[in-house]
Amino acid sequence: MKELKVxxxxxxxxxxxxxxxxxxxQGARVTAVCSRRKLDKAALEDQYKIxxxxxxxxxxxxxxxxxxxxxxxxxxxxxKQTIAAAQAGKHILLEKAICVTFDEAKAMRKAIRKAGVKTxxxxxxxxxxxxxxxxxxxxxxxxxxxxxxxxxxxxxxxxWYKQFEWSTKKAFVGSSLLSAGCHAxxxxxxxxxxxxxxxxxxxxxxxxxVMKPYEFPSTTCTILKxxxxxxxxxxxxxxxxxxxxxxTHLVGSEGSLLDNKFYSHKLAGMVKNxxxxxxxxxxxxxxxxxxxxxxxxxxxxxxxxxxxxMPLTDFETAFESHxxxxxxxLSAARGRPVRMSEMK
Numbered sequence: 001m002k003e004l005k006v007x008x009x010x011x012x013x014x015x016x017x018x019x020x021x022x023x024x025x026q027g028a029r030v031t032a033v034c035s036r037r038k039l040d041k042a043a044l045e046d047q048y049k050i051x052x053x054x055x056x057x058x059x060x061x062x063x064x065x066x067x068x069x070x071x072x073x074x075x076x077x078x079x080k081q082t083i084a085a086a087q088a089g090k091h092i093l094l095e096k097a098i099c100v101t102f103d104e105a106k107a108m109r110k111a112i113r114k115a116g117v118k119t120x121x122x123x124x125x126x127x128x129x130x131x132x133x134x135x136x137x138x139x140x141x142x143x144x145x146x147x148x149x150x151x152x153x154x155x156x157x158x159x160w161y162k163q164f165e166w167s168t169k170k171a172f173v174g175s176s177l178l179s180a181g182c183h184a185x186x187x188x189x190x191x192x193x194x195x196x197x198x199x200x201x202x203x204x205x206x207x208x209x210v211m212k213p214y215e216f217p218s219t220t221c222t223i224l225k226x227x228x229x230x231x232x233x234x235x236x237x238x239x240x241x242x243x244x245x246x247x248t249h250l251v252g253s254e255g256s257l258l259d260n261k262f263y264s265h266k267l268a269g270m271v272k273n274x275x276x277x278x279x280x281x282x283x284x285x286x287x288x289x290x291x292x293x294x295x296x297x298x299x300x301x302x303x304x305x306x307x308x309x310m311p312l313t314d315f316e317t318a319f320e321s322h323x324x325x326x327x328x329x330l331s332a333a334r335g336r337p338v339r340m341s342e343m344k
Contacts, residue, residue, distance in 0.1 A: 004091075004301060007032035007066035009058055009081060010073030011039075013163060014095050014122075018070055019048050021293035028068065028301040034061045062088040068304070071095060074172050079104035086115035091304050093297070095122045096182055098318060100174035102326040102343065105319055112315050120300040120310045121318035123186045125246075127296040129281040131187055134248065134257060138191055142264045144254025149192055152235035152247040153184035158210055167238070168213040176203075176220050177325045181236020184246065185222070185328075186321040188234055190312075191250060194226040200337040201328040206239035214239065222328040234328075246283045 006028055008015050015033075022030045033044060034055040041054045055061040062069070062084060068091040071081050079099045085092050092112070098121060099105050112119055125131055137143060157167050157180065166172045173179035189196070203217030211218060218239035224232040235247075250257040255264030260282055261275035270276060285291075296313060303310045323343050331338040 001027055001305060004028040004067040004304060005031040005065060006068045006070055006093075007034060007055075007061045007064065007090075008070040008072060009034040009061065010071065010077070011035045011037070011044075012072060012074075015070075015072035016048075017291065017293055018072060018093075018297075019050075021297050022070075023050070024294050025298050025301055027305055028297075030070070032061055032064060032066055034058050058084065062090060067091060068093060074166055075100050075174065075178070076172055079108050082108045083111040086111040086117050089115060089117060091118045092315075093120050093122070093300065094315070094318075096318070097174060097178040097325075098315075098322055100171070100178060102323070105322055105326070109315065109319050118300070118304045118310060119315035120296065120303075121313050121315060122293070122296070123183065123313045123318055123321065124291050124293055124296040125183050125187055125283050126190055126312045127292045127299070128283050129292075130246075130248075130260070130283045131190065133260075133278060133280045134191060134250070137257060137262070138193070138250065138252075142255055142262075142266050143250055143252030143257060144266070146192060146230060146250055146252045148231050148251040149188060150233040150235075150247070150249045151184045151188040151191070152233075152237070152245075153181040154235070154237045154240050154242060154245040154247065155180055156240045156242065156244075157238045164213070168215060170215040173216075175216055175325075175329045176218050176236040176238050177222070177234075177328055178322075179236075180238050181220065181234060182321060182325050184236060185234050185325050186318070187246075187248070188224070188232050189321055189324065191248075192226060192230060192232055194228050194230060196224050196232075196324050196327075196340050197227050198225040198337050198339050199223065199324060199328045199331050201332040203332040208239070208241070211239040217332065220328065220332055222331070224324070244285055 032053040039054045069085040070093040075097045201222040203220045219237040222234045260278045327338045
């Protein structure tokens with residue numbers, strides 16, 4: 001099997017975790033990197049412990065013999081870089097958020113569809129043990145029919161993070177949801193398995209002077225109405241002072257799931273007034289080195305080799321999760337519910 005050659009653009013926090021993930025894969029390896037900063041080839045090869053071709057010009061890297069582009073730059077650069085990669089016939093691995101405006105997202109989708117390249121968006125939480133287990137429980141009917149779910153993202157992104165300076169800029173991240181809470185939104189849609197028809201979102205911001213640099217409301221709460229009548233809620237809070245918490249609560253006709261705690265009428269002998277604990281690895285860290293990139297990337301590499309679409313986190317699926325986020329941000333800005341039929 002021919003190894004896919006991967007070129008990474010943007011050498012920040014995420015790129016380091018991506019490169020380490022690729023070292024553990026079969027069928028692909030990172031062979032090139034590109035950054036706007038002047039790069040020292042020897043220093044980079046010593047840092048990552050792999051031979052690398054180094055570029056300062058993205059178009060030059062696209063013109064090289066790489067098969068795939070791994071886009072790890074900040075979101076404002078994603079649209080242009082994704083479209084250029086698609087037009088160059090390169091498969092695309094893309095960090096979230098895919099972009100910062102809905103118009104950019106539509107332009108990216110158009111270019112990807114036209115080029116026919118394979119894509120994967122880093123909604124890697126779908127590949128975590130935590131949410132693989134939750135999805136299995138839902139799919140096996142142990143909760144019955146879901147009628148309510150809430151998935152919330154609490155991660156205080158303050159000056160203690162290197163990315164804080166650009167994470168506070170509206171032009172760079174768009175909103176709290178796009179910056180971080182889109183993971184929670186994506187998991188809610190993953191677990192509910194139904195189309196959203198309407199969203200209502202409210203936004204606020206911490207009064208702490210530590211969080212003052214945020215140029216947008218850093219906490220949002222979104223209520224979602226689904227096609228079949230289910231209701232969901234997603235909170236995105238990046239201005240909190242607490243441990244990282246990816247809160248998940250699913251409520252169905254036969255049982256409930258709360259993080260890694262579980263109750264179901266479907267299983268005989270369970271004690272109704274006590275949760276049973278499911279032993280799994282929770283998504284409980286905002287550190288990218290703890291994210292299941294290896295698992296997701298291997299599936300993507302295998303999909304490219306087979307010439308099939310990436311399951312779970314292809315661009316079309318991620319586009320829909322982002323479309324709902326854009327609708328939620330529009331609702332918060334305009335102070336009214338937004339029907340998904342408006343997001344065309």
